[in-house]
Amino acid sequence: MAIITLKNVTFIRNQKKILENINWTVQKNEHWVIMGRNGSGKSNLIKLIMAENWKTSGEITVLGTRFGQDRIPELRAKIGIVGSFIAERFRPDIVSENLVLTGKYNSSMLYKAFSEDDLAVARELMKQIGAGELIGRIYGTLSQGEKQLLLIARSLMIKPEILILDEATNGLDLFAKSRLLTQLHQITQLADAPTLIYITHHPDEITDDFQKLLFLRDGKVVNSGTPAQLLTADSLTDFYQEPVQIEVVDGHHFVLPQKSNLI
Template sequence: MVIDAKEVSVIRNGKYILKDVSWSVKAGEHWAILGLNGSGKTTLLNMINGYIFPSKGKLQVLGKTFGRYDLRDLRKSIGWVSSALQEKLYGSESAEDIVLSGKFASIGLFEDANGQDRDLAKNLLESLGIGHLSKRAYKTFSQGEKQRVLIARALITLPPLLILDEPCTGLDIFAREQLLKTIEKLINQDQAPTIIYVTHRTEEILPTFSHTLLLRRGQVYSSGKTDTVLTQENLCGFFETPVSCEKVKGRYILKAVHKA
């Protein structure tokens, strides 16, 4: 079991941020988490990564039970890609050095990387389609290229779990589709990590995401196999408004239904 949450709650100032969340992710599954702003997605991710401890319930990540394990060690086994990380990185550093900094979980590369690590960094950038940019300064990259550098950085430790937190934020439609193709290719590789993809757009949920979790107001609205979760009836209830949902080439296209 990669993630096993049983009636987990996070309470701050007497208010529930997450309430009675039960969710399990098995090895070999790839999940999408769908939720609007304020649904609790960020809190859930911070908890899985060991930055927030549950107020109630039981949580295991990668077989490690919270409260019985050093969460600093757990974080070394989780790759996390977030747009917020982009702002913290040094723009003058090369893509290769930024990827290598992930090996040491540092902002900036302050330790000597051996030849094996450098080869791995180059190979990861190559596999993500930007190997030719390995020596270029990060600040010269497009938003989509920066996201692929961050994915390579997250993969440098060969983590069994990779979390992609709204990676398409700020991308135009062409850059978004290019990044989604990169993620799909990654999922289809042998020995790919379990991937959790977080979004608020149904059209970003690729056919390779076998399961989907709908999170609303800090609670699980629905979870399970993607085809059974992303139905029009279920999504109308989830969004609390009439919507139409059409499946096109394995992707879910959502539109608001305006009443006459």
């Protein structure tokens, strides 16, 4: 069952083509990585899916909602998003489980009265994804990695059908990034796990939880397929347009510039 379909989608802003002739289909529970350098169009593609930007031409259908024909507000309630830019929206003195609960209302503060039962749901969700130790902690005292984990729990409060992670490891050190990727694995094991769309420009973040990759360059899809097909020296050399070599460590693919014979 396709939950995201883009057909010949082009997005033009200020007379400049940001995305051009994008064709992409995502099946339910088929977890994808969108990879590209800065400025490749990754975030703009996500904004099209969330109807924050509007296509110039082509067709977009997300979770059965066809853009231009069906209502959009209901769709947005089915999509969770996590990114470092969201972390700045919250008061530093908010308690962790209260922050998670804000996801139920899609706000940065708790404007409505809530019950102890509501908090119990938030705490249980934190435990399910390995963030139980953050219960009772003050948001402003958390590390960047802990904040990102909390934001993932928050995004799951609405039980989204799609969870988008937009360069969620930005600002994380090596160990925090590893922990976050472990938590994503736990999310894929939930009974009502959302379909993951993971945006990055780091191939070493592509774990076995992701079945498909989409390569973007200059607003165009240059390749798509499985990690086995695309995480090769030939494929990545073509993608980066620079010769590279790959070192695989514990299943993680590290891409390095190809060694030169010059001294």
